Amino acid sequence: MEMEPILEVRHLSKTFGTNPVLKDINFNICRGDVISVIGPSGSGKSTLLRCINLLETPTSGTILFRGKDITGLGNEVFAYRAKVGMVFQSFNLFDNLSVIDNCTLGQIRVLHRSREEAQEYARQILSLVGMAPYCNAKPRQLSGGQKQRVAIARAMALDPEVILFDEPTSALDPELVGEVLDVMRELAEQGMTMAVVTHEMAFARQVSSRVVFMDEGVIMEEGDPEELFTDPRNERTREFLGRYLNQ
Amino acid sequence: MGKFSQLIQDVIRLCAKYLPMYLSGMKNTVLLALIGTVLGCIIGFICGVLNAIPYDTNAPLGRRVLIRTLRAVIRGYVEVFRGTPMVLQAVFIYYALPYFTDGAARFSSVWAASILVVSINTGAYMTESVRGGIISVDPGQVEGAMAIGLTHIQAMMYVILPQAVRNILPQIGNNYIINLKDTSVMFMISFTDFFAVHRGVVGATYSYFPSAVIEMIGYLTMTLISSFLLRKVEQRMEGSSSFELVVSDPLTLTSGVYRHPVSEELFKERSRDYKGKD
Numbered sequence: 001m002e003m004e005p006i007l008e009v010r011h012l013s014k015t016f017g018t019n020p021v022l023k024d025i026n027f028n029i030c031r032g033d034v035i036s037v038i039g040p041s042g043s044g045k046s047t048l049l050r051c052i053n054l055l056e057t058p059t060s061g062t063i064l065f066r067g068k069d070i071t072g073l074g075n076e077v078f079a080y081r082a083k084v085g086m087v088f089q090s091f092n093l094f095d096n097l098s099v100i101d102n103c104t105l106g107q108i109r110v111l112h113r114s115r116e117e118a119q120e121y122a123r124q125i126l127s128l129v130g131m132a133p134y135c136n137a138k139p140r141q142l143s144g145g146q147k148q149r150v151a152i153a154r155a156m157a158l159d160p161e162v163i164l165f166d167e168p169t170s171a172l173d174p175e176l177v178g179e180v181l182d183v184m185r186e187l188a189e190q191g192m193t194m195a196v197v198t199h200e201m202a203f204a205r206q207v208s209s210r211v212v213f214m215d216e217g218v219i220m221e222e223g224d225p226e227e228l229f230t231d232p233r234n235e236r237t238r239e240f241l242g243r244y245l246n247q
Numbered sequence: 248m249g250k251f252s253q254l255i256q257d258v259i260r261l262c263a264k265y266l267p268m269y270l271s272g273m274k275n276t277v278l279l280a281l282i283g284t285v286l287g288c289i290i291g292f293i294c295g296v297l298n299a300i301p302y303d304t305n306a307p308l309g310r311r312v313l314i315r316t317l318r319a320v321i322r323g324y325v326e327v328f329r330g331t332p333m334v335l336q337a338v339f340i341y342y343a344l345p346y347f348t349d350g351a352a353r354f355s356s357v358w359a360a361s362i363l364v365v366s367i368n369t370g371a372y373m374t375e376s377v378r379g380g381i382i383s384v385d386p387g388q389v390e391g392a393m394a395i396g397l398t399h400i401q402a403m404m405y406v407i408l409p410q411a412v413r414n415i416l417p418q419i420g421n422n423y424i425i426n427l428k429d430t431s432v433m434f435m436i437s438f439t440d441f442f443a444v445h446r447g448v449v450g451a452t453y454s455y456f457p458s459a460v461i462e463m464i465g466y467l468t469m470t471l472i473s474s475f476l477l478r479k480v481e482q483r484m485e486g487s488s489s490f491e492l493v494v495s496d497p498l499t500l501t502s503g504v505y506r507h508p509v510s511e512e513l514f515k516e517r518s519r520d521y522k523g524k525d
């Protein structure tokens with residue numbers, strides 16, 4: 001397995017007002033990694049992802065992207081964000097744009113691809129997630145699962161080095177979860193580097209190469225999914241997983 | 248019934264004599280309302296967008312001070328022009344210039360003064376509308392835009408404003424209709440709009456009521472036509488509620504083999520030439 005780190009998070013802390021949400025977080029994302037981040041609600045999982053692509057400004061610590069600190073970036077932050085894709089729980093598609101335009105906007109405006117090139121590429125990516133027939137639809141005409149697949153395509157269209165997923169299936173009806181997880185599984189198999197905050201324990205266990213368990217702003221345990229799920233070393237992990245495994 | 252036929256005769260008599268004046272008054276009213284609304288919208292969009300520049304507590308001090316000042320100035324502008332009658336704003340602005348310059352400078356045309364007043368007034372209302380329109384766009388979409396690397400300005404242009412415009416279109420129309428009516432106060436600075444014609448006509452004929460009837464009909468005609476047109480525009484902005492599935496496999500479009508042998512163009516999925524792999 002290659003161990004070329006794409007992202008290195010060093011002593012990352014984030015405080016909202018007086019509320020410390022992330023405390024001295026350290027971890028790496030390497031090429032080809034599929035990292036599942038699990039943990040109870042409010043433990044700071046979303047905040048961690050949002051700090052990584054600078055939707056939140058870290059209070060302290062550094063984040064190295066290919067060895068370069070990105071916390072003090074000026075205008076390069078926009079190009080950086082394009083390299084780190086993000087898929088949100090609530091899709092966050094652009095309601096005024098058709099499916100294909102959602103996937104070309106960033107290509108054209110951030111990567112400066114030509115419109116034709118962007119559209120052709122968007123079509124390829126959309127067919128990868130099974131959404132090509134819906135090119136001309138508007139987001140409001142799609143089901144939740146379809147929206148999320150478009151959101152994944154929108155992120156992929158920018159050829160990101162890593163995609164961050166924040167509970168991509170939590171807002172979906174149970175019967176729609178599968179289609180999104182299938183797409184993500186497919187991506188993982190193709191070698192896409194991913195960090196996924198999820199409550200889908202089966203996905204975390206089967207698909208990821210590493211699982212990170214977070215609680216109260218701290219990474220409590222990190223390791224191989226099989227080990228972590230069958231024999232967690234940390235007491236809190238055991239407690240948390242117990243709840244899930246007993247369901 | 249006698250009174251009604253009398254009224255009809257009076258109205259006809261006034262029209263026979265003054266119709267060109269009434270019509271030119273209507274033309275001035277429509278023009279002033281239109282120009283004022285358009286310029287007001289521009290002012291409103293500029294102020295509304297400036298107002299929406301995010302205030303980042305981590306930004307450099309100079310930038311923070313600038314944003315704060317900008318917001319305060321816009322706030323003040325909106326409050327002053329929303330909080331005073333337009334008729335007063337008209338005389339205030341019209342007479343301020345000669346007062347401060349001891350008569351050396353004055354508005355060379357009442358058109359300029361009137362357009363200025365109506366635009367500034369409409370701008371104040373539109374600033375608030377635009378602000379509301381921007382706020383009403385789902386903040387998640389702003390995040391979505393940030394996440395793909397768009398700048399604040401790009402997010403505004405391609406994602407937020409198109410939706411904000413749609414949201415506030417009814418208010419733009421509303422402002423236009425209000426302006427059609429409220430520009431009637433511009434007679435105070437001698438602007439010859441539709442209502443000023445009424446004042447002129449009754450001064451000469453003392454036919455207060457028949458002229459008022461003409462005015463009522465005239466204003467209603469202008470506003471009803473405007474409402475009708477605005478609704479058409481809104482319907483058009485609504486767009487179609489359905490979409491067509493693209494049935495071919497788009498991957499087949501990418502290899503280059505599928506270019507038209509003559510035109511060298513990519514086959515459109517729906518073009519006659521395209522033979523999808525069935």
Ligand SMILES: Nc1ncnc2c1ncn2[C@@H]1O[C@H](COP(=O)(O)OP(=O)(O)OP(=O)(O)O)[C@@H](O)[C@H]1O
Binds near residue numbers: 016040041042043047
């Ligand atoms: N913008 C903010 N301002 C203040 N507090 C915030 C903000 N965003 C998050 N928090 C707080 O940070 C803590 C962690 O939130 P976060 O969303 O990262 O948790 P999470 O692990 O993603 O939880 P969930 O599983 O419910 O999504 C919470 O206590 C939350 O209230």
Ligand SMILES: [Mg+2]
Binds near residue numbers: 046
């Ligand atoms: Mg969360």
